Amino acid sequence: MSSSPARARRADARRSRAVILDAAIRLLNARPDASVDAIATAAGVTRQTVYAHFPSRQRLLAAVLDRLTEETVAEMDAAGLDTGPAADALLRLIDAGARTAGRYPVLMQVLSTLPVPAEEDQARHTAVADRLRRVIERGLRTGEFGHHLPVGWLVTATITLSHAASEERTAGRLPDEEADEALRISLLRLLGAE
Amino acid sequence: MSSSPARARRADARRSRAVILDAAIRLLNARPDASVDAIATAAGVTRQTVYAHFPSRQRLLAAVLDRLTEETVAEMDAAGLDTGPAADALLRLIDAGARTAGRYPVLMQVLSTLPVPAEEDQARHTAVADRLRRVIERGLRTGEFGHHLPVGWLVTATITLSHAASEERTAGRLPDEEADEALRISLLRLLGAE
Numbered sequence: 001m002s003s004s005p006a007r008a009r010r011a012d013a014r015r016s017r018a019v020i021l022d023a024a025i026r027l028l029n030a031r032p033d034a035s036v037d038a039i040a041t042a043a044g045v046t047r048q049t050v051y052a053h054f055p056s057r058q059r060l061l062a063a064v065l066d067r068l069t070e071e072t073v074a075e076m077d078a079a080g081l082d083t084g085p086a087a088d089a090l091l092r093l094i095d096a097g098a099r100t101a102g103r104y105p106v107l108m109q110v111l112s113t114l115p116v117p118a119e120e121d122q123a124r125h126t127a128v129a130d131r132l133r134r135v136i137e138r139g140l141r142t143g144e145f146g147h148h149l150p151v152g153w154l155v156t157a158t159i160t161l162s163h164a165a166s167e168e169r170t171a172g173r174l175p176d177e178e179a180d181e182a183l184r185i186s187l188l189r190l191l192g193a194e
Numbered sequence: 195m196s197s198s199p200a201r202a203r204r205a206d207a208r209r210s211r212a213v214i215l216d217a218a219i220r221l222l223n224a225r226p227d228a229s230v231d232a233i234a235t236a237a238g239v240t241r242q243t244v245y246a247h248f249p250s251r252q253r254l255l256a257a258v259l260d261r262l263t264e265e266t267v268a269e270m271d272a273a274g275l276d277t278g279p280a281a282d283a284l285l286r287l288i289d290a291g292a293r294t295a296g297r298y299p300v301l302m303q304v305l306s307t308l309p310v311p312a313e314e315d316q317a318r319h320t321a322v323a324d325r326l327r328r329v330i331e332r333g334l335r336t337g338e339f340g341h342h343l344p345v346g347w348l349v350t351a352t353i354t355l356s357h358a359a360s361e362e363r364t365a366g367r368l369p370d371e372e373a374d375e376a377l378r379i380s381l382l383r384l385l386g387a388e
Contacts, residue, residue, distance in 0.1 A: 149379055149380065150372065150376060157380055161351055161354065174347060182344060190383050
């Protein structure tokens with residue numbers, strides 16, 4: 001049984017970590033080159049406290065990416081994966097993902113250039129991919145989606161096209177609405193949806 | 195009018211640069227972590243000569259990427275962009291691209307993790323994208339491909355899906371033939387080809 005002071009210390013550490021992450025997300029989305037010092041100031045802690053939680057700026061950015069992934073997955077789960085036509089559910093999932101990304105446009109740019117170890121990247125993708133797979137498998141099962149393509153590939157292609165549409169939007173090559181519409185039509189075609 | 199010795203010096207420099215690039219491509223595809231020293235040795239030149247052409251290992255890798263892009267574009271041009279059904283021409287283009295990449299599997303992995311300035315990346319993509327665009331525009335014009343999607347987006351989506359299929363293959367998540375077939379079906383669906 002852990003002592004009360006030890007529990008309190010752990011709760012403190014969790015809170016302090018969360019406060020730093022909140023500040024990092026807020027600040028990096030406004031100033032993508034914000035230093036660890038600036039993030040510490042925004043969080044109201046010392047630079048040493050930041051480094052106690054995140055040994056490097058890169059580890060801090062990786063934790064930010066984890067936090068945004070959790071946020072995305074929570075929005076996806078709230079979107080109703082298992083109700084209504086599979087194509088509609090899939091588009092709701094994609095919207096949920098785009099909404100999170102849309103809240104942090106500058107930050108998403110920073111994170112997209114972050115050199116991330118492949119395994120970590122895989123773990124983050126798995127949470128998102130599992131939800132897409134569930135909906136795509138349902139659509140294949142009910143015959144709403146055409147066959148002839150492996151489900152794993154359809155998941156990959158869906159994620160890939162979503163990222164591409166988001167990049168087209170961010171780079172200003174497609175206006176927001178056209179990018180949404182292009183992605184929607186592309187996914188329905190790719191999935192062989194009627 | 196430039197003097198003959200100056201011309202000879204420039205021709206020497208071009209040859210020396212080409213020899214270094216050839217050696218770099220060969221060696222990096224066998225040993226992705228090969229040092230500049232090892233590349234110099236393989237090219238039969240001094241380390242100083244390599245650095246005279248390429249101020250850093252990263253600049254050398256960027257030049258390798260340029261060279262492979264040229265090779266890809268040359269194969270694409272030989273594939274007959276303007277003959278036969280547009281869908282067949284597009285698949286020939288994709289095959290030509292995959293063939294170049296397939297010759298240097300290890301090197302392509304190295305290059306895919308290279309931090310490349312966005313403008314340079316854009317320039318390399320433009321050469322490839324221009325050729326895809328030509329075939330896609332032809333298919334849209336003749337009615338072989340379905341409308342409702344902007345041609346720029348179709349080019350981006352085609353490139354994106356090709357890269358994704360190649361990654362699935364490299365990562366061993368899809369056997370070569372299944373990856374080729376998945377890409378082929380996906381592109382035809384995406385383009386709304388009959």
